[in-house]
Amino acid sequence: MRRIVLLTIRQVSEAIKVSEKTVRRLIKRGDLEAYKVGDRGQLRIEEQELERYLQSKRVQVNLTNDTKEDEGK
Numbered sequence: 001m002r003r004i005v006l007l008t009i010r011q012v013s014e015a016i017k018v019s020e021k022t023v024r025r026l027i028k029r030g031d032l033e034a035y036k037v038g039d040r041g042q043l044r045i046e047e048q049e050l051e052r053y054l055q056s057k058r059v060q061v062n063l064t065n066d067t068k069e070d071e072g073k
Helices: 009-016 020-029 047-056 063-071
Strands: 006-008 035-037 042-046
Touching: 006 009, 006 047, 009 020, 009 042, 009 047, 020 042, 042 047
Parallel strands: none
Antiparallel strands: 006 042, 035 042
16 A cells, blocks of 8 residues: 655645745646645645646756757847
8 A cells, every 4th residue: 555645735835936825726726636634624735646746847958959049149
């Protein structure tokens, strides 16, 4: 059985260097899945879900082409 690690809104915001409000927007938009836990419905994000989200936002940077374009300008 895999170990599930749940993160708070604050932990996620600190990990990816954005505001807590931004994390809440990502959840509301459906970009980041969350769980409501406890009597007050506190939000928690599974660590694996955060990793999935970050992978989906990964970009490839091709410095070789950028350098050649800059030289021509």
